[in-house]
Amino acid sequence: MNYQGIRAKFESPLLSAYNSLSPSVPVYFDNVFATGKEADDEFIFVNIQFGVTTEATLTTSSNYVQGVVVVRAYAKKGVGPARSQALINTAFTTLQTINATGKPGSGIYVRTGSIDGPSFGTGSTDQESRLAFTPYFISRIETDFTAQVIS
Amino acid sequence: MAKKTLKDDLVRDQRRAANKTIRTVARNIMNGLADAGPEWSGDFKNSWASYSVSNGQMGTGTYPYKLADVPDLPVTAREMARKTRIIIENTAPHAAVAMDLEPGEFIYPGFEPQGDVVFRGVRRDSGIRGDIDKGGGGNRSTAPLDWYTTYARGGKITKAVQKGIRVVTKEANQGRFTEM
Secondary structure (H helix, E strand, C coil), X not given: CCHHHHHHHHHHHHHHHHHCCCCCCCEECCCCCCHHHHHCXXXXXXXXXXXXXXXXXXXXXXXXXEEEEEEEEEXXXXXXXXXXXXXXXXXXXXXXXXXXXXXXXXXXXXXXXXXXXXXXXXXXXXXXXXXXXXXXXXXXXXXXXXXXXXX | CCCCCHHHHHHHHHHHHHXXXXXXXXXXXXXXXXXXXXXXXCCCCCCEEEEXXXXXXXXXXXXXXXXXHCCCCCCCHHHHCCCCCEEEEECCCCXXXXXXXXXXXXXXXXXXXXXXXXXXXXXXXXXXXXXXXXXCCCEEXXXXXXXXXXXXXCCHHHHHHHHHHHHHHHHHHCCCCCCC
């Protein structure tokens, strides 16, 4: 199973989309050493998780991978939601583009489900809460996907 | 009063079987969520509850959840036609934080986690429970980031449904169907 290839189907377009913004916005993926994150005013965090690889009751093919993609956009806190919305919208349009790509003759084919969100959160603004020190306004979208490796 | 017919009995039995299937699926999902989720004190893991949309009756229990922890469902035609029969939720006050849906505040409670630690390091400023980076910090996570979204949308919930249907159908086919 080409898990890395499936990951790349989502990660590459998202990375390109955020790199092409002006100024470009850093994107962090799973298991990437990212201690520099806190130094960034804004950044994107992409989490891809696999749920199920086989669906034996439906087909004998094991090339039916299901999972989720969660994209979080971190923007400055206290300056309104506009920037955060603009950042998360890039993820939304990228995921939609992936979904609109035709099925190839070979390689990896992915389709996403409904895209949920964006939801927004700042944590608490209570001065006594440690959450008040979180410097980010966070927006989040999520979607599920199925992937096939066509050979 | 109209006389009860064999057909009425069959319809009633079918509805009971359908209800048991729904309750079995609900129990499987509660156990699946409890298994997949974080476990420090066990509060969150033992706070999964299901309630019947028909009458609001709530079923609670502790992990591992049993069929008796899921409320009984009525067998009237009106109730059988509902699109939603049971709602599953976590009643812990910090549920949204534990499910990585909201940022939270994390304070060491003074005792070690009951569940297995899956990641250890520095919790970043995001305030998201599972967002722990490598490093020398002592923050620990007992479930991967976005475990709930992965369970709910990554295909595992479908498996729980299939398993519930299979178990009750097998019971009925073997003539050992019971309501509990």
